[in-house]
Amino acid sequence: MIYNFTVSPDFGPEKLPGWYIFNTWLQKALGETVHLEVYPDFKSQREAIKAGKVDLIYANPYDASMLVREKGFISLAKPKSKSDEAIIAVNAARGVCSVEELRPGITVAATDDPDVRTMGMILLEPADLHPGNITLELCDSYVLVAKRLFNGEAEVGIFLAEAFDELSSVVKSRLRVLVQSEIQVVHHSLMLGPALAFQRDRLRNALLEMSSSTKGCEILRGLGFDQWEPVDQEAVEFMIDLMDTLLV
Template structure:
């Protein structure tokens, strides 16, 4: 049996669509595929690292980590779809209104969203030493905490914000938005599935329009070596900084 999961951000939405992805893969590659969703980043990561998952649609930080640590192979990425970051607030409309200490809510320290959020603050000349960070486990809960005015600002995956209701959007002020256009989620496979790499990849690249609509993408394409190198370099640099910070 092949066990399949997705980034927790996606497990909380379009859930029926991801079950359909598992069914599609099962029919396409001729092996039983079971979809297993997880609620938070740590639970999902631990499942992959402990060998409980064979195929995962992972966020950029995770697929680099899985590739480095346990030999997972990134095989496909969403077409014309990149991970961007929004810095939002309910209480403030501009960085200039912030007062120290700045209380910030983020989903998880080990995500590209948090890393890019820090870059945006530094670009805006915000002193990170004046910031206090808390982590909620999901981007939806980041928005919830910001709306309750428990924190000054929050880091949110732009896709999550865009798919929020008009009522929620109208209550949030956007202080900053990244526009890098190069970081992305990716389908990755375990080393034990290397012999099935071609058939799994072809199956993903040939998702039909109904299936793509169900999970909210226009299509998938292969990942270039240059893309893997660029994102890996950035992720490894950030991981190194976290390790130095912890030591």
């Protein structure tokens, strides 16, 4: 039987080879055939999840609710000491130095990443900005968010902090960070679907042992972190409740 694995579309293209290498490791760890399917955007990935075409996923926090409560997925592990945070940035040439200087009517560029976008809108509240008095410009990637700022097509950009850090030094030099969230409990995690539930303990143990070998450490570095750590189900439920509250 072939099982399907996918990853959240919000990672940078430079991480794609790392995920293919991880998928090769995954097949050896499970002794199963696993196909890595990369979707171009959140919409197509969610359609695949709803259609039952995903058995294993490195999921963003927004989709955790659907995966756990509607599709019966189990959260196995997450990158150690890493959380999802949002950054508000502007074109450095504009002279804006604080969120409070922003005014209603501006255009805000963001990706179709609901958790990051929601955290970003919370960061804009000190300027009394909300969806009703801004224009939201959705982009396919964080590089395109930056491009909107450079071209004067948006006054503000909302970035996943990790994605912002991965932008080139030239791009970042042209941007000014106004504020970054510090929620700390929102994170991506590797989640296992019902069809692979029988492999739960085997895979969790293999993930937690990856960092104990040289090869495992190399694979993890290709994904952008150093180690997996287990995810407590209670913590997952708390994160889901938090995201549900923020998205209301």
